Amino acid sequence: MFSGLSAFPLTPFAAGKPDEAAFLRLLRRLIDAKVDSLGVLGSTGSYAYLTRARRRRIAELAVEHAESIPVMICIGAVGTDEVLALAEDAQQAGAAALLLPPLGYQALNEDEVFTLFETVTRHASVPVCIYDNPGTTHFTFSDALLSRIAALSGVGSVKIPGVPAEQSAANDRLAQLRGTLPDSVSIGVSGDASAANGLIAGCDGWYSVCGGLFPRVAKAMTEAAAAGDHQSVRAQSDRLQPLWALFRQHGGSFRVISAAAGLLGLTERDCLPRPLQPLSDAHCQQIADVLAALDLS
């Protein structure tokens, strides 16, 4: 399940609670587009803003409606006990995989992160994907640590942050990483703006926020990559430059995709969990203009 397009949907909010109807509308688009897997309750899925009970409910809804598409559930939490409880919940809900970020409060050292993954993989009966996202976790993996964790039985994939913007540097980065990981462990790129570079460099898949709202667009890119048509991958990503520019402008994809979901009428216009607040009307208009120009709907 760790290759191709893994689509990461929002968990939209309304009136201070997860908006289940809107979540199911988002899921429906992903299922209809036949994405290869779902990444539910990731950073984009606002796991950090949800209680355990709400996370369990969203996990259950996702699996229940995913038809034959495998669902990966993020089990990030600061304390190991909580991580294990979330892993249990996710597995009971029917998760096909678990996504685990080393979410710290006191800064974690490498041994602590290794032991967290060792503990979780020992308890879990489905594969674990290493969630490397220093932007939100503030933990930076060394390649040596990734290699050590990836060698654990039970680790299936690494979700890496963006790769270098220059293609040959991206290729070098992927080759370097491949050299340190077991063949059984897939590498999936995130950071949508550099997905093309990652896919061309040989990533097995794309853990995609863009794909969580615009699955057909993202699936066409991953399919072109799987067919070895790098020119098409590049062209498709280049066409989306105005979207990537919005992501850069707003500190990542999350706020832009949340606004876009509202603009498309799939969620409330303000679908963010508090304390997050929606973008200004002017910024939303800018996003609406880009969606229209790129024919994203």
Added chain:
Amino acid sequence: MFSGLSAFPLTPFAAGKPDEAAFLRLLRRLIDAKVDSLGVLGSTGSYAYLTRARRRRIAELAVEHAESIPVMICIGAVGTDEVLALAEDAQQAGAAALLLPPLGYQALNEDEVFTLFETVTRHASVPVCIYDNPGTTHFTFSDALLSRIAALSGVGSVKIPGVPAEQSAANDRLAQLRGTLPDSVSIGVSGDASAANGLIAGCDGWYSVCGGLFPRVAKAMTEAAAAGDHQSVRAQSDRLQPLWALFRQHGGSFRVISAAAGLLGLTERDCLPRPLQPLSDAHCQQIADVLAALDLS
């Protein structure tokens, strides 16, 4: 309650759970030393590693045993709903004040942090202390934002991170901050190594990790400061330089004080919540040597 020595005890763990007997042993020392207030479930109190139910239990224990000493409870959480629930729990437990860090996952902007404080102060019936700790929250307050929040009715204090190491720079920093805050809002220094500088520069109090384990030492410093005896404050802090050096070596006070509590037999030797792991035997020996040399017990 926002002046003098506010002692921040650990919430020690044993066998994966809060070790209530050890917590009460730590509290006893603070009450016997007549600290001016208690700061419970702060970063040092591992709030981020505890479920809501465990946090409520620790808050209740603290208030129940604090005798006449006011207790401030940290209500940090990523989601605003959770913060409000924790505020309610803390108040029901009898908290005299609430300590609120802007704990983000998606990076917060200034309006979001302001609105979080506005929402909490509107709901709370006890004063709120602004928790400015970029080291763990990854949010950096501007003075303009501190000023805006401090002007909210219901804000009683600002817990600032360390002040500059050079005394005249520390004085300048305090004067600058004083100029932007209402007179009714106290300023308390944290970052134990710079507490002397902060107190000499005119901070109203010390939010102290060191004081959570060694209250007599920390109280003597704050009392000297209150008496205007800057020479004594400086001398007492200078004597503790080997302790401050250990804090620097281990990325802050938390791991050192946790090890020290174990070495003194007040908690289990390993009293940290997972995924955190205790320091090595060699590091613990180094800490034991410093405690002995400084006569800290």
